Amino acid sequence: MKAPNLHMNLLREAEKVSSSPVRVRVMLPILALLLCAGCAIWWAILFMRLMLLNGQASQLRTELEGRKSAHAAILAEMGRARDMQAELDQLSAYSKGRRTWGGLLAELADVMPMSVQLTSLSIPEPPAQSLANPANPRLPPLLGPTNTTEAVAFRLTGRTAQAAPVTALLASLEGKQFGDWLVIDKAGAKPSPRVHSFRQEATQSADGKRLLAFDVEFRCPERRFEK
């Protein structure tokens, strides 16, 4: 004889609708709590680190503030030294561009043939500087020239009764003792010496000879305004 089937429901009302009620009920809040606590701890660590960094920064600021005046003084001195060096550079450039001519005049007297009469002797003035601002002429003029060199020439004109003494004079001027002052470059594009003219004059000498007039120009080492 078979016993009748007994159907007894032992599940609690809440357990009827959840396959794993313990996990969800307990684990989810624990995880959320851990997440929350983790965030709080993370923030606390970061905050402590920030405080530490702020402390370091403020200490550094105080230290720098204390040295500020000494540093400002040394910076001013550095600026002054730089400025003074630049002034010295400009003055040195002036000095480097200085040439002496007394020696040339003294030597010239020694080599001048008796039969040559100089009518003029000159170092022509350099061309006027153009300091107008090329970008706009209305702007203030430029403070300095862009080129650092200035061409110099030595020109002599005179009279003589014969060509030979002039040739002798030119040969003397091409000598080594004039090497510091005169450039000898006969084959160059701008030859030196350059004979501007060598012609017979209308006037006559005391002994009735026709005079020859000459005009010769020598190029000289240029003035270099460089430090």
Add this chain to the structure above:
Amino acid sequence: MSLLDNTAPTTQRAVLFSAVLAAVAVILYLFAVQPCQDSIARTRSDLSALEDQKRVMERDLKDSPRVKSILSETEKARAPYMDALLTPLLESWAMRAKSLLDPLASDVGLKVLDYSEMPVRALPLPKPPPIQLYARRPIRLTCRGSYAEIASFILRVEKMLPYVALQSFSIKTQQDPEAQLASIVFEWPVKGALSRPAAPAKGGAR
């Protein structure tokens, strides 16, 4: 909430509680952690800039004796130029040149007839340009004397005034060889324009 309708009330409570905690965590992250991280990044960058500044300061302060010695050397090197600068006498450059050159001319017996000022000439600019620029001031002398006197005078000027440069000259022969007419242009270094306004003196009027 419809998803939780079929769940147990305790689970519903747990989910709700978890959601609140998660929201708190998100709020903590957004309003505490992230701003704190940003502040740390900012402070780190400030700190690094301050450390760089400190390094530069220390280097500059360490350089102080060297700068002082450079300054003193430069000042020493500049001093002769400062002494040689032409300054106007009674507002006249020519007058000052006359006061310097007349004794030298009379020593060699040269007669200076006239002194005249010529337009100032600029000097090439160094890089970087200084605040105070210098220029060349040409002064033209018209004088009369023999060739030997003129040559001696130029030699003497070049020897006695080492910062005076002969810019140009011209000797025109006259009938009397003892009275040649010469025009000589000497140039002096002078103070020129200011390249930029000078920095105000420390502690001065504002």
